[in-house]
Amino acid sequence: MLLPARTASAIYWRYLPLPKTTPSLGRTILSLQNSPKRFYATPSATGANAPVDLAQTRNIGIIAHIDAGKTTTTERMLYYSGFTRRIGEVDEGSTVMDYLPAERSRGITITSAAITFNWTPSTPGSQSYTINLIDTPGHADFTFEVERSIRVLDGAVTILDGVAGVEAQTEKVWRQAEKYGIPRLIFVNKLDRVGAKFGPTVKEIASKLNAWPAVLQLPIYEQDTKGDDIFRGVVDIVEKRVFIWGLEGDGQKIDMYDYTWLKGNRPDLYSEALTARAALVELLSEHDEELVEVFLDIGDHHAISPGAIKKSLRKQTLRGSSEVVPVLCGASFRNIGVQPLLDAVIDYLPSPLDKPETEISYNHGKARGVLNASEDRLCALAFKVINDPKRGAMVFVRVYSGTLVRAHHLYNTTLGVKERVHRLLKMYADDAIDIQSIPAGHIGVIIGLKNARTGDTLISDHQHHFGKGNKHHQKASDSFGTVQLRPIEVPPPVFFASIEPNSLSEQKPLEDALSMLLREDPSLHINIDEDSGQMLISGMGELHLEIARDRLVGELKAKAEMGRILISYRETIPSTSGYELRTAFEKEIAGKLSKAGCHVSVIGLDEPPILDPGTPDETVVDGNLISADIIAPNHTLTMDEAEVEHTKLPKSIDTEELKGSLISGAIAALGRGPYLGFPVRNSSIKITIDPSKDYFGTESTLAAYSSAARLAVTMALKEAIASNEEGILMEPMMNVIVTVDEKDLGKVVGDLSSARGGHVLELGGGDEGGVERLDTSKVYAPGQAGKVDDNDGGVRGKRSVVATVPLKEMVGYLKHLRSMTTGRGTFVMNLLGWERMTRLRAVDVLKDIRGG
Numbered sequence: 127m128l129l130p131a132r133t134a135s136a137i138y139w140r141y142l143p144l145p146k147t148t149p150s151l152g153r154t155i156l157s158l159q160n161s162p163k164r165f166y167a168t169p170s171a172t173g174a175n176a177p178v179d180l181a182q183t184r185n186i187g188i189i190a191h192i193d194a195g196k197t198t199t200t201e202r203m204l205y206y207s208g209f210t211r212r213i214g215e216v217d218e219g220s221t222v223m224d225y226l227p228a229e230r231s232r233g234i235t236i237t238s239a240a241i242t243f244n245w246t247p248s249t250p251g252s253q254s255y256t257i258n259l260i261d262t263p264g265h266a267d268f269t270f271e272v273e274r275s276i277r278v279l280d281g282a283v284t285i286l287d288g289v290a291g292v293e294a295q296t297e298k299v300w301r302q303a304e305k306y307g308i309p310r311l312i313f314v315n316k317l318d319r320v321g322a323k324f325g326p327t328v329k330e331i332a333s334k335l336n337a338w339p340a341v342l343q344l345p346i347y348e349q350d351t352k353g354d355d356i357f358r359g360v361v362d363i364v365e366k367r368v369f370i371w372g373l374e375g376d377g378q379k380i381d382m383y384d385y386t387w388l389k390g391n392r393p394d395l396y397s398e399a400l401t402a403r404a405a406l407v408e409l410l411s412e413h414d415e416e417l418v419e420v421f422l423d424i425g426d427h428h429a430i431s432p433g434a435i436k437k438s439l440r441k442q443t444l445r446g447s448s449e450v451v452p453v454l455c456g457a458s459f460r461n462i463g464v465q466p467l468l469d470a471v472i473d474y475l476p477s478p479l480d481k482p483e484t485e486i487s488y489n490h491g492k493a494r495g496v497l498n499a500s501e502d503r504l505c506a507l508a509f510k511v512i513n514d515p516k517r518g519a520m521v522f523v524r525v526y527s528g529t530l531v532r533a534h535h536l537y538n539t540t541l542g543v544k545e546r547v548h549r550l551l552k553m554y555a556d557d558a559i560d561i562q563s564i565p566a567g568h569i570g571v572i573i574g575l576k577n578a579r580t581g582d583t584l585i586s587d588h589q590h591h592f593g594k595g596n597k598h599h600q601k602a603s604d605s606f607g608t609v610q611l612r613p614i615e616v617p618p619p620v621f622f623a624s625i626e627p628n629s630l631s632e633q634k635p636l637e638d639a640l641s642m643l644l645r646e647d648p649s650l651h652i653n654i655d656e657d658s659g660q661m662l663i664s665g666m667g668e669l670h671l672e673i674a675r676d677r678l679v680g681e682l683k684a685k686a687e688m689g690r691i692l693i694s695y696r697e698t699i700p701s702t703s704g705y706e707l708r709t710a711f712e713k714e715i716a717g718k719l720s721k722a723g724c725h726v727s728v729i730g731l732d733e734p735p736i737l738d739p740g741t742p743d744e745t746v747v748d749g750n751l752i753s754a755d756i757i758a759p760n761h762t763l764t765m766d767e768a769e770v771e772h773t774k775l776p777k778s779i780d781t782e783e784l785k786g787s788l789i790s791g792a793i794a795a796l797g798r799g800p801y802l803g804f805p806v807r808n809s810s811i812k813i814t815i816d817p818s819k820d821y822f823g824t825e826s827t828l829a830a831y832s833s834a835a836r837l838a839v840t841m842a843l844k845e846a847i848a849s850n851e852e853g854i855l856m857e858p859m860m861n862v863i864v865t866v867d868e869k870d871l872g873k874v875v876g877d878l879s880s881a882r883g884g885h886v887l888e889l890g891g892g893d894e895g896g897v898e899r900l901d902t903s904k905v906y907a908p909g910q911a912g913k914v915d916d917n918d919g920g921v922r923g924k925r926s927v928v929a930t931v932p933l934k935e936m937v938g939y940l941k942h943l944r945s946m947t948t949g950r951g952t953f954v955m956n957l958l959g960w961e962r963m964t965r966l967r968a969v970d971v972l973k974d975i976r977g978g
Contacts, residue, residue, distance in 0.1 A: 180478045180567045184471055185258045185524075187238075187275050189303065190285040191293035191954075192264030195315040195458050197223050197235055199285060200261045202464040206378065207257075209243040209554075213376060213461075222555045223261040228676055235263040236673055238275045238510065240522065240553045240569060247469045255472050258569045264295055266954045267667035270649040272299050274580055274614045278509045278524035278569065281475030282310045283467070288322035288455070292330040294863035294926070294954040300335050300448070307446035307482070311454065311474055313467050317345050318357040318457035328453060328907040332900055337448040340409055340439055341402050343455050343466070344908055346370065346395065357457050360466065361388065361395060363402045364432045369466065377461025398908055403427055405906035406435065413450055414438045436473050443474045478567030484526050488609045490782060497527055497609070504528030504536075504586040506564075507611045508578045513642040520551070521572045523564070523584065526611065530564040530572070535587035539610055541577055544587050548574030580648050581614040616648045618748060619664035620858045620933055620957055623671055624689035625678075626661065632685045639682040643674060650674055655803055664694050668937070693934055695971065696749075696807040696856040696960045697799035704729035705846040708819070711834035722830035723820035724788065726838035727812040728846055734808060734959065745789055749807035749960065752792050754785040756815045775817050779828070787828040788813045791835030800844040801853025802975065807960055808856070811839055855968045856960040858933040864943065864953040865926045873946050874927055882939075884931030930958055934971070 188196045200223050201214040214221035219230035223239045239261050246254045260279065262272045276282065282303050286292060303310055314327050324345050331339040344361040346368070359370040359380075368388050370381040389396040404427040411418045417430075417438040424430055442450040452474050456463015483496035486505075497505055510522035523530065532550045537543075551558040551571040564570035578584065585606065627636045640663070644650050651664040665671045668691055678684040710723035735751035737744060744753040756775065775781070792811050799806045813835050820826070820834075847853045862884070866874050871889070878884040936955060943951040963971065 180565075182253060182255045183258070183477050183567055184255060184475055185278070185280040185478065185567070185569060186471060186475055187260045187262055187279045187282045188285060189262050189272060189276070189282050189296075189299040190264055191287070191290070191295040191299075192234060194264060194285045194287045194290075194293070194296070196264060196285050197221055197261055199283075199313065199315065199458040199464060199467070200241075200259065202377070202458050202461060203245075203257075203259070203468060204241065204243060205376070206465055206468065207243045207245050209241075227680065228673055234265060235261060236265075236268060236271075237512075238262045238271045239555045241555050242552055242569075245468050245472065247472050248465070249469070252472075257468075257471065260569075262299075264299075265669060266295055266298065266956060267665075267670040269298065269302075269956065270617055270647070270666065273302055273617075274509045276302050276306055276308055277612075277614050278507060279308060280478055280481050281471070282308050283471065283475075284310050284312045286312060286314045286327055286331075288314050288317040288324060288327055288457075289319050290865075291327045291924070292334040293952070294865060297334055297863075298954065298956060304448060309443045309446045309474075309476055310448060311443065311452040311470055312339070313463070314453065314455040315458055317455055318460045318462070322357075324455055325907040325909040329902060329905060331451065331453065332902045332905040335448065335451075336900060337451045338409055338900065339453045339905060339907070340406055340450050341453050341906060341908060342406070342439075342470070343453075343463070344395065344399055344402060345455050346392070357460065357462060360455055360463055361399050361402075362466065363399060363406055364435050366399075366403075366428075366432075371460075371462045375461070377464065380465070400428065402906065402908060409450065409906070410435065410438045410442065413442050440474050444476050444480050485612050486609050487612075488606070490608060490786075491610070497611070501527035503606060504530055504584070505609060505611065506530055506584045508572075508575075508582045508584060509580060509614060511578065511580060511645050513646055517551075517558075517573055519573070519575060519578075519645070521575045521578045522553075522569065523572055524569050525564050525566050527566050528586070529566065530570070530584075532562050536572075536575070536584045537587045537607070538578055538582050538584055539608060540582040540613075541579075543577050545575045545577060547572050579645060580616075583610045585609065617666065617957065619649065619651050619666060619694055620860075621667060621671055621691050622651075622662050622664040622694045623675075623691045624660050625663050625675075625686055626689075628685045628687065636678075636684045636686045639678055639684040642682060643678060647674070653797070663688070691937075692975075693858065693937070695802075695804045695858070697801045697804045698806060698808045698854050698856055698962065699728065699730040699843065699846040700850045700854060701730040701732045701808075705842045705849065707838060707842055707845070709834065709838045709841060710820070711830055711837050713833070715829075719825050720827055720830035720833070721822045721825040722827070722834040723822075724831065724834045724838050725814040725816065725820075726792075726835070726842050727810075727814075728839065728842040729810040730846070731808045731810055735810065743785060747793050748796070748805060750796050751810045752789050752796075752813075753811070754788040754813045754815075756781060756784065757817070775815075775821060779826075783828060784815070784831060787832040788815070788835045791832035791837075792839045794832075795836045795839035795843070799853065800840065801847055802855070802972075804855070806843060809843075813838070855963045855971060857963050857967070857971070859930050859958045859961045860933050860936055860955040861958040862929050862931050862936065862953060862955040863926055864929070864951060865924055866943075866947050866951040868925055870947045870951060871925045871927070874943070874951065877942075877946065878927065878929045878931060882931050882935035884929045884935065886927060886929045888928045890925055931955075932961075932967075933957075 188200055190196050197216055201221050204210045204222055205213045210222060216224065216233055223241065224230055224235055226236060229236050240258065242256065242258050244254045245257055246252055260275045262275050284296065284300065286296065312331060314324055316322055317324060328339045328341060331337055342363050344363065345357060346359045346361060347355040348358050350356050359368065361368050366385050368383040371377055372379055385396065385399070388399065407421060407427040407430060411421055417434065420430060420434050439450070439452060443452060452470060454463065454467055454470055456467065458464055483498055485494065486497045487494050505527045506523045506525045508521050508523050512520045514520050530547070530550065532547055535544055535546050538545065550561050550564055551573060552561050553571055558571065561570065627633045640652055644652060649666050653662050655662060663671065663674065665674060671691055675688045678686060704727065706725065706727040708723065708725040710721065712721045734749040735746055737746045743755060744751060792813060796806045864874055875886055879886050939953065943953060
């Protein structure tokens with residue numbers, strides 16, 4: 127058996143022979159806990175600035191559907207690691223990770239929170255590991271928080287509700303992790319609740335997430351005096367151990383038994399455990415030739431060592447393809463199963479050294495390559511910004527190479543600006559401690575950056591300037607000075623509302639507060655209606671905008687009022703029409719004349735454009751294809767022609783910078799359509815510069831060309847719409863997944879397809895077209911041998927409806943769904959794209975917009 131030997135900072139383990147007599151259920155044999163409890167604001171015993179071996183580091187996130195138990199599980203992790211003195215509860219508003227007032231009052235996670243703690247696995251002789259953990263939101267309105275967190279993580283723990291199974295938002299975050307190749311493991315939570323079923327949930331992992339579940343644990347239930355099943359512990363299939371937790375207490379005292387006890391006390395569960403181990407070895411052998419050789423040498427599934435199984439499973443998990451996914455079980459609220467989950471994080475999820483080399487681009491996106499983690503030059507990604515009232519702007523960064531050092535200067539390759547690092551922090555949710563450096567592979571916070579935003583790439587300033595005047599180093603220096611890590615995609619907003627200050631004197635404070643809010647959350651957008659002068663704030667959903675309003679008024683003390691929430695439509699021009707013109711911009715700015723010209727061609731598109739990798743001068747922005755071209759002279763210029771006729775641009779104007787200015791001007795024009803002021807989509811814009819006609823000497827600056835492009839595109843769009851007599855509106859179409867009881871399926875389908883004008887795609891599953899689905903009949907699921915899914919992907923009497931519905935018809939849908947399903951129905955939706963509106967629907971929308 128294992129008995130703890132406590133030291134000042136950790137728990138070590140030593141083996142003692144098990145007694146020959148079977149121990150009683152109440153005898154404590156194992157206490158799975160780490161260092162003595164401490165307040166979360168206090169650094170670890172090893173010291174915050176102590177060097178950490180990257181092989182002993184895990185950067186992980188907790189992802190799941192809302193209310194699956196992410197924050198509850200995280201709070202137990204912090205408690206058992208010795209990081210907190212007491213277990214925080216969501217219902218009490220006492221959690222470490224949900225620290226915003228809005229989070230505690232609503233009982234949901236709104237913003238991702240980062241924390242660092244240590245964990246020593248229970249295996250004898252194990253070293254302490256550093257875990258950088260990010261707890262993410264589960265609500266669909268805050269999907270961008272999940273996106274930017276996943277971007278910088280090495281691994282993720284996906285939590286499933288053992289009653290609800292694989293829910294719709296779980297599928298969404300699973301696909302987000304799939305996009306970045308993040309290795310994952312699954313923790314089936316809430317197995318203590320009535321209606322929880324581990325076996326059907328495992329089946330859903332295969333059918334809905336398209337992953338082979340590698341079952342590592344089995345749940346243990348006991349019947350109480352009333353005949354109800356009480357969840358007590360888990361069977362460890364790999365190590366062939368049994369863990370039983372007490373009915374009371376904080377979950378630190380655990381009884382551990384071997385299979386001898388299991389065979390004598392629970393022969394049915396013992397038989398299932400043998401089947402589970404054989405199924406696990408068979409599954410791993412299908413993907414690992416090395417394990418096949420081990421099995422052939424031994425010839426027995428149960429004789430293969432735990433080390434060989436762990437090695438094989440870790441190798442397959444690190445591929446990041448989710449082909450094989452470790453599955454564990456527990457009940458975080460009852461303090462069951464969290465310590466083995468932490469051990470699994472160490473065993474199966476990657477360290478920064480295990481991840482593939484990071485993709486980068488350089489030379490303004492023209493060239494691509496990879497960044498070696500052993501590179502000594504600093505390269506970091508800013509993935510989150512928080513405005514703290516005491517500390518100022520806090521920029522969260524992940525360091526991919528080199529070391530970020532306090533008091534050094536950084537160069538932002540995305541913005542092209544230089545900034546100084548004042549302080550470096552290691553975060554503990556809303557608390558932090560100062561550190562001297564952040565090494566490669568770690569996550570930390572920079573204080574002092576005034577311009578950095580989400581998605582910006584940061585390098586050392588001396589690396590950017592290194593090589594000037596030194597031809598030997600010039601080329602390498604120039605390339606690294608333009609390096610950019612893969613940016614974080616910001617989804618387009620779909621709802622908007624007007625926001626106005628209470629008085630004219632509050633205008634400037636409101637603008638300052640909005641600037642801070644937008645830097646924190648790039649998925650919020652602010653624009654001014656040029657006709658009415660009204661300020662509009664746009665976001666991902668109704669709850670998103672409600673939270674933004676509450677934070678503006680409550681936290682940032684802005685004195686303003688928000689109007690009713692409306693839908694953000696788009697404009698387009700007919701695909702049969704187009705227009706082209708040449709125009710010149712001429713204006714005196716600050717006493718200096720600016721003058722430039724350009725030729726613009728505008729064409730409407732039926733479908734959103736797809737960028738061709740072979741055309742570097744083209745870019746796609748918000749569904750528009752924009753290209754810029756500079757006409758070169760078709761003959762060799764004489765000296766007089768070059769100086770007098772301007773048939774060739776001077777060397778002082780960089781061609782690439784000029785094209786960037788032209789595209790920026792076009793983007794600005796497309797941001798406000800000429801019909802109703804909505805952004806323009808589905809158009810092709812081509813801007814051409816003929817130096818003989820469009821260059822006017824020193825008056826033709828880059829800013830002048832940008833303004834000329836904006837003016838020309840705006841005029842061309844107006845002419846294209848005028849030729850059609852009126853513009854065309856496009857409305858956001860949502861991919862909606864509704865989960866309801868079997869008995870309510872007909873009502874929900876009828877409501878979506880008729881009353882709401884939606885198109886039902888499928889019933890029962892959420893499969894994506896074009897994805898090869900695995901054969902679920904070959905999936906091992908505990909207690910499900912011989913059972914066949916009889917409801918096309920649904921379990922527990924639940925069915926899912928997948929449909930595309932106009933966003934306008936989904937406003938306020940939750941209340942209607944609850945009334946139809948007596949509170950049992952749930953739904954999630956995400957933006958699918960924009961669709962041209964029929965004239966009849968457009969008339970109704972115009973009345974709503976114009977108030978007529």
